[in-house]
Amino acid sequence: MKFTKDHxxxxxxxxxxxxxxxxxxxxxxxxxxxxxxxxxxxxxxKGASFAxxxxxxxxxxxxxxxxxxxxxxxDALSTAPETVNAAPEGDGWFAKIKVSDASxxxxxxxxxxxxxFLKTL
Amino acid sequence: MVGFGGYDMPVQYEGxxxxxxxxxxxxxxxxxxxxxxxxxxxxxxxxxxxxFVPGDYEILKAxxxxxxxxxxxxxxxxxxxxAGRPDHDGLFVVVNAGNKDExxxxxxxxxxGDAELTVLDRALIAIQGPEAAEVMSAYEPLxxxxxxxxxxxxxxxxxxxxxxxxxxTGEDGYEISVPADQAERVWNTILEDARVKPIGLGxxxxxxxxxxxxxxxxxxxxxxxxxxxxxxxxxSKSRKERADFSGADRILKELAxxxxxxxxxxxxxxxxxxxxxxxxADADGNVIGKVTSGGPSPTLGKNIAMGFVPxxxxxxxxxLKVVVRGKSAAAEVVAMPFVAQRYYRKPKTV
Numbered sequence: 001m002k003f004t005k006d007h008x009x010x011x012x013x014x015x016x017x018x019x020x021x022x023x024x025x026x027x028x029x030x031x032x033x034x035x036x037x038x039x040x041x042x043x044x045x046k047g048a049s050f051a052x053x054x055x056x057x058x059x060x061x062x063x064x065x066x067x068x069x070x071x072x073x074x075d076a077l078s079t080a081p082e083t084v085n086a087a088p089e090g091d092g093w094f095a096k097i098k099v100s101d102a103s104x105x106x107x108x109x110x111x112x113x114x115x116x117f118l119k120t121l
Numbered sequence: 122m123v124g125f126g127g128y129d130m131p132v133q134y135e136g137x138x139x140x141x142x143x144x145x146x147x148x149x150x151x152x153x154x155x156x157x158x159x160x161x162x163x164x165x166x167x168x169x170x171x172x173f174v175p176g177d178y179e180i181l182k183a184x185x186x187x188x189x190x191x192x193x194x195x196x197x198x199x200x201x202x203x204a205g206r207p208d209h210d211g212l213f214v215v216v217n218a219g220n221k222d223e224x225x226x227x228x229x230x231x232x233x234g235d236a237e238l239t240v241l242d243r244a245l246i247a248i249q250g251p252e253a254a255e256v257m258s259a260y261e262p263l264x265x266x267x268x269x270x271x272x273x274x275x276x277x278x279x280x281x282x283x284x285x286x287x288x289x290t291g292e293d294g295y296e297i298s299v300p301a302d303q304a305e306r307v308w309n310t311i312l313e314d315a316r317v318k319p320i321g322l323g324x325x326x327x328x329x330x331x332x333x334x335x336x337x338x339x340x341x342x343x344x345x346x347x348x349x350x351x352x353x354x355x356x357s358k359s360r361k362e363r364a365d366f367s368g369a370d371r372i373l374k375e376l377a378x379x380x381x382x383x384x385x386x387x388x389x390x391x392x393x394x395x396x397x398x399x400x401x402a403d404a405d406g407n408v409i410g411k412v413t414s415g416g417p418s419p420t421l422g423k424n425i426a427m428g429f430v431p432x433x434x435x436x437x438x439x440x441l442k443v444v445v446r447g448k449s450a451a452a453e454v455v456a457m458p459f460v461a462q463r464y465y466r467k468p469k470t471v
Contacts, residue, residue: 030133030136030137030138030323031136031137031138031139033138033394033417034393034394034417036393036446052393052446054393054394054417055137056137056138056141056323056324056327056416056417056419057132057133057137057323057326057327057416058396059393059394059396
């Protein structure tokens with residue numbers, strides 16, 4: 001699993017990347033009440049907003065950690081957005097993206113580097 | 122913590138949802154010391170205060186307070202406020218944090234004759250929720266006997282306090298004005314009661330939204346009239362008859378002919394919460410207004426919003442749409458408050 005400075009995570013299996021938001025991000029947001037996942041078939045660019053997560057207080061953009069095509073969205077979040085709080089780095093995943101350039105992941109942080117990054121915030 | 126008007130304010134303590142629910146079920150404690158507090162005193166205090174508000178304060182008895190609106194000459198709402206007579210020394214007024222400097226400057230510039238503004242260096246602590254009265258009456262039994270919108274000046278926690286039975290959540294409760302240097306001690310003392318938890322700005326906003334209470338600077342502002350803002354209850358009959366307050370021309374005309382827009386409540390029936398700035402459209406998709414505040418209602422489990430539309434679309438049950446991030450979602454005009462208010466009304470005495 002790798003992480004961005006915007007607190008998204010990505011886990012690569014073959015050329016399919018599962019993406020979501022980190023536990024740190026989920027905790028900081030508080031109670032998630034709505035998730036807008038991307039439509040299947042949509043092409044996303046690394047760093048562009050591809051989903052929205054909403055707490056009681058506010059809506060926040062989620063940025064794509066890799067470029068590619070959305071092949072699956074986590075529809076379960078539409079009825080159970082609280083899963084993002086309960087299992088942000090597991091069942092609370094947002095989408096699966098067929099990556100167009102796997103080397104984009106090289107620039108992301110591994111768990112140890114992300115943990116160090118969080119200490120600087 | 123978040124910066125707000127020069128103050129560091131807690132958005133949440135344990136979480137907005139948990140705090141919201143705690144307040145609806147038990148008692149929430151709010152530090153709202155950023156709000157402005159002042160006194161207007163002198164022989165002409167009431168008459169001068171009345172020039173810029175549409176409420177009848179001449180008939181307001183000691184021990185009572187009244188919600189009102191500070192109006193500009195065009196009848197727009199400079200601020201909304203609570204003004205009462207907790208003692209026999211003029212009016213005690215609480216105004217919004219974001220407007221207080223402007224409000225105080227306005228009164229400084231406009232009060233004439235024997236009417237003096239004194240800005241108070243006091244903290245303001247609100248306790249709200251169905252258990253608030255039980256919690257507070259342990260400190261002062263008299264508090265249990267106050268009715269909604271009654272106020273008093275009394276010794277509480279060994280200090281001189283202004284207390285009113287009112288708030289901004291739709292629940293029973295009190296707002297307690299304490300000398301600034303005593304605030305921390307009073308706050309910590311009240312929190313010792315297990316029924317009381319601290320509540321942040323996030324839940325304060327979701328609670329007042331459910332209660333249908335407008336937030337100045339968002340739902341109402343200096344361009345909004347009391348008629349547009351659906352705040353005509355603040356227009357006293359005697360004052361309408363005398364038409365002797367700022368902006369009376371416009372306000373009376375709107376009362377007679379109808380305003381061009383009016384504040385409504387909406388339930389958003391699908392999709393994402395509609396928040397401030399979201400467009401409101403008619404059934405055919407024509408944009409007719411805007412959401413001024415909105416979000417999920419923890420109590421109802423639905424997305425609710427306030428916004429402005431022309432009166433033709435304001436009837437309860439009207440089917441409208443809200444547009445969030447380019448997506449149109451069905452919404453329906455509903456009555457406010459969204460969640461029933463539970464203010465404490467004293468039994469009528471014969």
